[in-house]
Amino acid sequence: MRSAEVGRVDPSLAGREVRLVGWVHRRRKLGGLSFVDLRDRSGVLQISIGPEWSSPETIEAAGSLGPEDVIRVRGLVQERPEEARNPDMATGDMELRATALEVLNRARTPEIPVYLPPEEELPSEKLRLRHRVLDLRRGELQECLALRHRILLAVRRYFDRRGFLEIETPILTKPTPEGARDFLVPSRLHRGEFFALPQSPQLYKQLLMVAGLDRYLQIARCFRDEDLRADRQPEFTQIDVEASFVEPGDIYRWCEGLMAELAPLAGIGAETPFRRMSYRDAIESYGSDRPDLRHGYPIADLTPVLGELGSTILRRAVAEGGRIRGLRLSGGSRLTRRQIGGIEDAAKAAGAPGLLWAKISEGGATGPLGRFFGDDTGARLGMEAGDLLLAAAGGDRVTSPALAAARSAAISALAPPMVVEDAWLWVTDFPLFEEADDGALAANHHPFVQPHPDDIHLLDSDPLSVRGMAYDLVYNGTELGSGSIRPHDAELQTRILGLLGVEPDEIAVKFGFLLEALGSGAPPHGGIALGADRLVAQFAGRASLRDVIAFPKTTTARASFEGAPTPVASDELAALGIVPK
RNA sequence: GGGGCUGUAGCUCAGUUCGGUUAGAGUGCCGGUCUGUCACACCGGAGGCCGCGGGUUCGAGUCCCGUCAGCCCCGCCA
Numbered sequence: 110m111r112s113a114e115v116g117r118v119d120p121s122l123a124g125r126e127v128r129l130v131g132w133v134h135r136r137r138k139l140g141g142l143s144f145v146d147l148r149d150r151s152g153v154l155q156i157s158i159g160p161e162w163s164s165p166e167t168i169e170a171a172g173s174l175g176p177e178d179v180i181r182v183r184g185l186v187q188e189r190p191e192e193a194r195n196p197d198m199a200t201g202d203m204e205l206r207a208t209a210l211e212v213l214n215r216a217r218t219p220e221i222p223v224y225l226p227p228e229e230e231l232p233s234e235k236l237r238l239r240h241r242v243l244d245l246r247r248g249e250l251q252e253c254l255a256l257r258h259r260i261l262l263a264v265r266r267y268f269d270r271r272g273f274l275e276i277e278t279p280i281l282t283k284p285t286p287e288g289a290r291d292f293l294v295p296s297r298l299h300r301g302e303f304f305a306l307p308q309s310p311q312l313y314k315q316l317l318m319v320a321g322l323d324r325y326l327q328i329a330r331c332f333r334d335e336d337l338r339a340d341r342q343p344e345f346t347q348i349d350v351e352a353s354f355v356e357p358g359d360i361y362r363w364c365e366g367l368m369a370e371l372a373p374l375a376g377i378g379a380e381t382p383f384r385r386m387s388y389r390d391a392i393e394s395y396g397s398d399r400p401d402l403r404h405g406y407p408i409a410d411l412t413p414v415l416g417e418l419g420s421t422i423l424r425r426a427v428a429e430g431g432r433i434r435g436l437r438l439s440g441g442s443r444l445t446r447r448q449i450g451g452i453e454d455a456a457k458a459a460g461a462p463g464l465l466w467a468k469i470s471e472g473g474a475t476g477p478l479g480r481f482f483g484d485d486t487g488a489r490l491g492m493e494a495g496d497l498l499l500a501a502a503g504g505d506r507v508t509s510p511a512l513a514a515a516r517s518a519a520i521s522a523l524a525p526p527m528v529v530e531d532a533w534l535w536v537t538d539f540p541l542f543e544e545a546d547d548g549a550l551a552a553n554h555h556p557f558v559q560p561h562p563d564d565i566h567l568l569d570s571d572p573l574s575v576r577g578m579a580y581d582l583v584y585n586g587t588e589l590g591s592g593s594i595r596p597h598d599a600e601l602q603t604r605i606l607g608l609l610g611v612e613p614d615e616i617a618v619k620f621g622f623l624l625e626a627l628g629s630g631a632p633p634h635g636g637i638a639l640g641a642d643r644l645v646a647q648f649a650g651r652a653s654l655r656d657v658i659a660f661p662k663t664t665t666a667r668a669s670f671e672g673a674p675t676p677v678a679s680d681e682l683a684a685l686g687i688v689p690k
Numbered sequence: 691g692g693g694g695c696u697g698u699a700g701c702u703c704a705g706u707u708c709g710g711u712u713a714g715a716g717u718g719c720c721g722g723u724c725u726g727u728c729a730c731a732c733c734g735g736a737g738g739c740c741g742c743g744g745g746u747u748c749g750a751g752u753c754c755c756g757u758c759a760g761c762c763c764c765g766c767c768a
Contacts, residue, residue, distance in 0.1 A: 139731090140724040159725065176718085193726045201728085218719060222701060226717075226729045230702050235760040288768030308768080335767045336691095458764075555768040609768095653761095664761060 110181060116152020118203050122186040129154070129205060130213070132246065133178045135224050143171055147182060147205075148223075150251060155195075155204040156182055162206045170210045177216035177223060177243075183209040219243050238655070238663055241670040245659065253657045257645045259374050261328055264348055267367050273324040273350070278313035280306060280330070283619075288555065290334035292343075300686030306332035309638060311557060312623055314351040315595055318634040319626040323353035328641065337664050339653045340587070340643060344662065348644070350592075351636030357580055360592055360637050361385075361535055364582055368533065375648035383533040383582075391536050392505070396513030398539070401586025402532035404520050408512050411435045411500060414489045418481040422465075426502035433502045434509075435465075436516055437490065441497025441523060442468035448522050449497075455518035456501065461511030467498040517586075534583040539593075541577035542608070549610055554579045556609055557602070559594040559635070572608055582639065589644050592637025599627040 113127040131149035138144075145156040158171040162185070174180065184207040195201030220239075221232040223246045231237065237244040244250060265275065284291050284305035291305035307313075309331050317325045329349045337343065352359065365381040372379035384402070391398050394407040415423055415433045423433055444452075453464040467479030467487075471494045474482035478500055492498060499515050501508040541560050545551040550572055552558070558577035560568060567575050579593035596602040603624060606616050616624070645657040655661040663669055682689055 135728080137727050137730055138724080139727060142725040142727075144727055144730090146728075155728070157726080161725095190726065193728090195728055198728075218700065220700065222718070225701095229717075229729090232701060233697085233760070235697085236701080238760080285768075289766080311768090333767065336765085338767085339762070341767070460764095552768050557768085663759085665759080667759095669760090 114151040115147055115149045115154045116199065118154050118186055118200055118205065120188060120202065123188050123203070125186050126183065126208075127186055127205065128181065128183045129156075130181045131179070132216075132223070133174050133176055133180060135176065136174055138172075143168075145171060145174060145180075145182075145207075146224075147180070148246075152199055152248075154200045155189075155198075156184070156207050156210075157204050158207050158210070163208060163210075167207055167210045170212060171207070174212070175216065175218065177219050177246075178212055179214040179216070181211045181213055182207050223247060234655070235669075238661070238669045241660060250656060253645070253649045253651065254659060256375060256649050257641075257657055260371055260645055260648065261348075261641065263371055263374065264328065264367065265326070267370055268324075268326040268350070268363075271324065271363065273326040273352075274322060275326045275328070276317060276322065278307070278310040278317075278327060278329065282307045282313075283622075285619075292332045292334050295685040295687055297685055308333050309347060310349050311555065311638075314349060314636060315557065315623065315631075315634065316626050318351055318353045319629060319631045321353075321632075323632065323634075325349075325351045325636075329638075334666075337662065337666055339655075340646070342642065342654050342658065342662055343666050345654070346641035348590075348639040348641050349636070350638070351634060353632040353634040355594070355633070355635050357537070357578060357594060357635070360580070360635060364590070364637060364639070365533075371644075371648070372531070377648060378531040379533060380531075383535055385535040385537055387538045388536055388540065388576075389538065392509050395516065396509035396511070397586075398536055399581065399583045399586055399588045400513075400534070401517065401520075402534055403527045403529055403585055404525060405528055406436055406438060406516055406520065408434050408436060408509075408516070411490065411498075414486060415478075415500060418483070418486065420465075420478070420481045423481075423502050429503075431503040432505065432508065433500055434505075434512055435498055435500030436512060436519060437492055438497040438499065438519055438523065439493070440495050440525075441499075441519065442470065442495050444497060444519075444522055449499075452499065452515050452518040452522060455514040456499075456511040459510040459514035461501050461503075461507055463501075464511065464515055465500045465502070467500075469496045469498070470494050532583075532585050536581045536583055537579075538576040539579040539581070540573065541575045541579075541605075542572050544573060550608055552609060553577065554591065554593060556606055557593070557595045558605075559596050560601075560605075568604065568608065578635070580637075582637070584647055587643060587647055588640075589647065590637050590639035592635065594633070594635035597627060597631040597633050599624045599631075602627055 111128050111130045113129060115129055115131050129147060131147045134146040134148035134153050136145050142159045146153050147156050158168055160168065182205060184205045187204055187206055188202055189204050221236050221243050223243055281294060281304040284303060285308060289308050294304040294306065296302045296304060310327060310329050314325050327349045329347045330344060331347050332344050334343060365383055368379040369381050388398055391400055396408055410432055412427060412433045416427045426433065449466055456464040465478035467474045467476045467482060469487045469492050474487055478498065499519065501511045538561065540553050541558055542550045543553045554577060558579045561576035561578055564575040577593060581588050582590040596605060603616060606620060642654045642657055646654050649657055651657055660668065660670060679689060
């Protein structure tokens with residue numbers, strides 16, 4: 110139907126006759142002359158219609174056009190008159206003088222505009238999701254999906270060159286006993302029994318390792334029936350990788366090589382090797398297991414200096430076994446009390462009772478904490494006039510998240526220059542277990558993590574201090590992926606499940622197939638799962654995953670374009686053995 | 691499960707503080723004039739369940755209660 114793409118029309122085509130197709134982007138009528146901006150995926154081009162070169166039928170057809178009508182145009186490509194060129198438009202030196210124009214389909218007046226005038230706000234996200242096909246016509250979103258395609262294509266090529274096989278694992282799987290809620294699928298042939306949609310292909314990829322398919326890749330769709338966030342969808346895509354006979358360093362190198370290859374697709378940097386930091390150091394220095402290292406401002410232990418001051422709050426916190434930790438912000442005293450209040454609010458939202466602060470000036474220190482300062486307190490903390498100190502006192506479980514939130518809020522408020530623009534980081538040696546609210550052991554990551562060899566003897570005596578051979582890939586404070594070396598010994602895997610409180614008969618029923626496989630000669634193996642949606646969103650500079658997913662769900666887990674989920678007739682449910690409540 | 695913000699014309703938003711004539715603007719849409727526009731310009735017109743339900747009041751877009759939807763966050767997300 111077409112002989113050229115709209116966005117590819119350039120001076121080399123001048124004088125040639127072409128046929129173009131696309132959507133009416135905008136229209137301008139000047140009486141005898143009129144202009145139609147024609148849009149296809151490749152761009153926008155001005156079509157000019159005038160009595161000197163267009164037939165009366167063409168002029169009449171052009172006069173009837175509305176926005177988003179689908180048309181086909183034939184005409185001569187021309188360089189525009191010198192004075193009529195538009196330097197703000199990619200094809201602004203060119204135009205097509207239409208000799209024939211055919212309406213392929215009419216569009217009703219669009220519910221949301223595809224063309225947005227400068228400085229016009231986007232329609233509300235509610236409407237953008239409801240009218241998704243119109244929203245997706247905007248070049249901005251098409252570019253996000255194109256970037257996603259290029260990234261996933263490069264991922265496949267990268268791993269293919271290294272001998273990985275892409276292998277599809279089941280979508281109808283076995284419900285998993287722990288972790289996120291499963292989406293369940295009723296079995297018609299086995300009434301009262303259910304499949305689950307996979308939360309990840311974790312166990313299947315381990316089984317593939319046992320099967321000897323020692324390098325596995327899958328661009329895998331995963332499902333979790335949990336509440337959403339801007340960076341969490343119920344249905345998402347993982348770049349799932351597993352390999353046999355590997356150590357963490359092998360995984361790091363593969364991923365670093367991959368990121369170095371992907372980053373240029375989005376014009377960002379990925380200098381390898383990436384920095385590595387233990388989980389323990391990350392929490393100590395940044396209060397978070399995914400610190401944003403584009404900026405400095407590490408957390409410091411200020412107990413030796415501040416514990417001596419005359420503040421009862423601080424003295425009591427130290428006496429109760431806590432520490433005083435804080436952030437030294439150079440130049441931070443220019444923040445207003447209101448801004449500091451905003452930072453404190455962030456710390457409170459993260460669970461701190463409050464945040465203490467001191468502004469350092471030539472004359473001394475001010476603020477709720479500054480008033481306790483002695484003459485040399487500032488100097489002993491290594492602080493200068495113009496600096497701001499933010500401090501929290503108490504147990505690390507309170508101060509770490511509080512100071513992480515405060516650090517992030519302070520960086521937003523101060524907007525200091527970045528130390529690096531692209532901060533890549535491996536966070537390593539995650540603890541194997543964490544303490545659940547009821548005091549029981551819970552898996553920190555998942556139950557399929559190999560304990561660190563130096564700590565394995567502590568499994569029974571001090572399980573909470575056992576490090577796992579687990580690692581996260583962090584980019585600019587966002588967790589892009591998570592992986593580990595897995596236990597390949599059935600006995601050890603059984604022991605870990607037991608420590609997690611899974612009863613022996615339950616282990617047999619739920620993990621029997623895994624343990625049976627591990628006992629059949631499983632190789633040492635490990636891998637990682639990278640969040641494809643998050644990766645693309647980060648690379649595209651998007652805050653929401655919705656912008657890199659063609660048909661995303663809303664925050665309440667609805668599909669508002671197609672209208673799902675929907676009720677199902679009771680006879681259909683009955684056929685599945687389900688009785689609605 | 692909890693907290694916050696938002697909901698007024700097709701779209702983006704004023705108006706809600708302190709209840710009071712006929713709810714406005716820009717843009718889009720419809721009609722007209724216009725031969726080099728590109729946020730075209732100009733003239734005219736249509737377009738409103740003020741998310742929905744209830745309450746208070748002589749009177750509610752505005753106050754109260756509930757509810758629905760969208761967004762952000764906490765919990766949750768092995």
